[in-house]
Amino acid sequence: MHNPGGYGNNGFTLEQLLGYRLILISTGTFGVGEMKSRDFEMLEDWLDDETISPHPQRGIILDGDQVAAIAEDYYPTWFHTDLGASVKAYDYRTYNHDSTDCVGLENAATAVFDIGDSVSLYGNWCPTRYSYSVLDVIPETPGAVGNLNFYNYTDNPYADSIYVSHAQVVRETDNWKSIVNGFSLHHLSEVGCGGAYCDPGTECVAAGVVRVLQPALEWLALGGDPFDPWYVEIGSDAVDEDGHLSGPVNYLYAARPNPFHRLATVRFQLASAGRASLRIFDVSGRLVRTLVNETLDAGEHTMVWDSSNDHGLPVGSGIFWLQLETHDGYCSSKRILTLR
The missing domain is CATH 3.40.50 (Rossmann fold)
Incomplete structure (x- = not known):
């Protein structure tokens, strides 16, 4: 395929x-x-x-x-x-x-x-x-x-x-x-x-x-037949030739690589122009780093986290959470693991 x-x-x-x-x-x-x-x-x-x-x-x-x-x-x-x-x-x-x-x-x-x-x-x-x-x-x-x-x-x-x-x-x-x-x-x-x-x-x-x-x-029936379709409409043009979502959707991709040693790339997509924030939290819920907090255009955006906090100091090994919030109410989190 x-x-x-x-x-x-x-x-x-x-x-x-x-x-x-x-x-x-x-x-x-x-x-x-x-x-x-x-x-x-x-x-x-x-x-x-x-x-x-x-x-x-x-x-x-x-x-x-x-x-x-x-x-x-x-x-x-x-x-x-x-x-x-x-x-x-x-x-x-x-x-x-x-x-x-x-x-x-x-x-x-x-x-x-x-x-x-x-x-x-x-x-x-x-x-x-x-x-x-x-x-x-x-x-x-x-x-x-x-x-x-x-x-x-x-x-x-x-x-x-x-x-x-x-x-x-x-x-x-x-x-x-x-x-x-x-x-x-x-x-x-x-x-x-x-x-x-x-x-x-x-x-x-x-x-x-x-x-x-x-x-x-x-x-695994999950409350019914596990083979029952969801009837989710995913058109043939949902993914473009570069593997990106197309159309007006908000989406936070998984960071890559994950786990990572020094640099990780984070991609996300916005359905419409507006304010968006991309933050990193530790497992206790404390804010570690703000990568984005501004008004952005609709479409795909890419950020790089250098495994440092907001003070420029390197974080230790462990599990962290990426959280994307958009002006139209979308909120999604993805886990990321740092290795030292």
Whole structure:
């Protein structure tokens, strides 16, 4: 697909993503290096976007044997702070010293939806080895829980534990729900299908996917059918050849790069001429820097923040908030992370 902004390798722009309520990202068996930080920045913007009012609930599924490691490597602030997940170990097999070819999946004590007790993952050991991620929940993240655990169904005496937390982490907020898998859906198998604990045949994999994905989609229903369109009118001319919004809209883009060391570029667009302010606040809500506070023309504007405060002193590492306010009542905030 055409990606005029050039901000990632997914072929989409944010304006196109805003036509969807549910997004499933599957990296399969790929590892770190297969996505870019800009891909995750766009997903963060999509979850938090306020241009559609009232804010419709959204759902996202990150799926893949190493998708958690990819997200944590390229965009840890979003993965940790928003999705409430982290990577405890890159490989369940090594972490639990479990050399059985199959590993089961079980509902965690904190599970918010039920997959039953007959789902497994094949390829934990020979003849094909896949590396399933062991996940953890970031403490004190509201609405974030472990939903599935790994299960050593053979009670392998060499394994450290029968149950290992977690194979899946989910989070629910007022505006969206998220699911992070430590495995790829196409490695699932229904227990007993084909007369085996985990049969990699197509029929058994399809049955395993249904057992895990169906209750997940029901939980992600967001008050209705997650596939119901919003009927948001996003015309074919919503994005020009340079990847910019066209037409009379107010919009604050995500800063780039993010995280950043010294300089970050901030773009915003005004629907009409008038007074606008672009300010930076710390996590406690204190004003750090005023980048703009004047009357501006309609259209797109670009500012650069040199990571200093209003007194010209450099700020420390941490999370800050960009806030754009316009004369016609528009207000939007985006998170930005500085590194020293």
